[in-house]
Amino acid sequence: MHHDTTPEEDRADRPEPRRILARSGFGAAEPLFAADLRTSTDPEQAREVVASHASRLWTEATRTGTDPVDDRPLYWARLVLRARLRTWTPSFDLSEEDHSELLHLFESTSRGIADLHFPPGERWIRLVVTGFDPFHLDTDVECSNPSGAAALDLNGWTFPVGERTAVVRTAVFPVRWADFDAGVVEEALAGQYGAADAVLTLSRGRPERFDLEVWNGVWRGGGRDNLGVSRTERAPVPGAGAPEWTRSSLPLERILGAATGRHEVVANTEVSEVPAAGGGPVPRSEGPSPGSAARRGGGGDYLSNEVAYRNTLLRDRAGSQIPAGHVHLPGTARPEEHTAALAQVRAIVAAVAGESP
Structure with a gap:
């Protein structure tokens, strides 16, 4: 063997x-x-x-x-x-x-996936936060992923929210299409609907800004992963009738008000779609039009968008109303560059906790 x-x-x-x-x-x-x-x-x-x-x-x-x-x-x-x-x-x-x-x-x-368990009882507000491994290692083998750093930073964090205490558990996802095909997101997050009070996925995004991704699409656009594998197709999510689009249920206004700091925080509604009438992909700044096919979510057409899509689809299929959605962190590449962003991530998580029922 x-x-x-x-x-x-x-x-x-x-x-x-x-x-x-x-x-x-x-x-x-x-x-x-x-x-x-x-x-x-x-x-x-x-x-x-x-x-x-x-x-x-x-x-x-x-x-x-x-x-x-x-x-x-x-x-x-x-x-x-x-x-x-x-x-x-x-x-x-x-x-x-x-x-x-x-x-x-x-x-x-x-990866922390086996450890996403919370203390029992009414006094806790339970928050799941996930990040990703480093990627693009062929161009920068020493690069770090601020979302992975955020997951390590936040795991076990507790803070008061009114009479209750928020507790954070985290996990880090691989940058590999095959693991997503095999259901790593569902393994980690399906059981949280019914257990957690919010599920927030994070990844590394554009320079100098946070994007709160409002719309997520089912389409994979061919990006190469950490194994050098590329995928261009609809994401093979389990179950029948996967929609073209899912939507964030994060408390966007509350986050925008609370998470001020060095980096701008933006609620990003832009997508790329094939309209119901057909034709080539077109950008739409205010989200998808009825009946359109997804080509890029707010978070693009790579694994960031896909973790956002799979997570919010789990929420919808569970009939849950809890805050769930994706945040792109500023695209820093070294641990010492992440510090300002990590402080703002804490503000974002605290704002999400304040919205919990």
């Missing part, structure tokens, strides 16, 4: 990622993981090893007090450990299916 590493995992062997890992202390994770895998004697023990090491990565990455907040050590360490797990030859029989399950367990646990 031989498994080749992925192009994304191979990138982690370059000198720059290795330097990031060595400087951060996350480089120590690999030999410890390898040693524990080697001593595993059956599938159950292997599961425990994978879960505990993945959980440790997430716990270490979300510990408060790191300044600036850096999402890159978690990203690169996850890939290094996953490559190790992918190419591991156990001393016992392990089926293909069990091996795939171990890889999935490692992903969901090291």
Whole structure:
């Protein structure tokens, strides 16, 4: 049973990622993981090893007090450990299916997805916030994603809202079409409708501004992901009758009033559509026209738009009224550049919490 590493995992062997890992202390994770895998004697023990090491990565990455907040050590360490797990030859029989399950367990646990649980009781306002991995690594292998940094910064944050206390749980999504095809967004967020009071997805956007994306489209426009894969099609969301468009239910006015700071915050209603009458795609500044087909949501036609679409579709299918929607953060690329934006993200999250029922 031989498994080749992925192009994304191979990138982690370059000198720059290795330097990031060595400087951060996350480089120590690999030999410890390898040693524990080697001593595993059956599938159950292997599961425990994978879960505990993945959980440790997430716990270490979300510990408060790191300044600036850096999402890159978690990203690169996850890939290094996953490559190790992918190419591991156990001393016992392990089926293909069990091996795939171990890889999935490692992903969901090291991304915070397995940890999106809230304390019970009426006094809590429960907020889910998600970010993304770094991407465009072929042009800038040392780049950071401010939305991933925000997720690490916010996890476990509590703050008072009137008589109640808001509590934030976060997760970080991969920049890979295949994981979206396989349902990573639904795995993370479907169970939150009925549990959470708001679900906010974040990603890295344009320079110097926040975009509150009002409309999300079902169309994928061909962008290349972290595996070098491109997709141009309707997103293959589960269930029948997926609409062309979904809409944010975030309290836009409240956010615009509260989240002032260094960066401008804009409610973005622009889309690109094929009108009901046909023809080529046309831009519309005020959102889609009736019967149109999506070509770009406010957040474009890449995975940012798609996480926004899938999340708000889950909300609609659950018949939920809670605030849900997407925010594009200013497009900074280094941890020390994110600081002003991260402060404004906290203001945005607090404004969303104030709107909760």
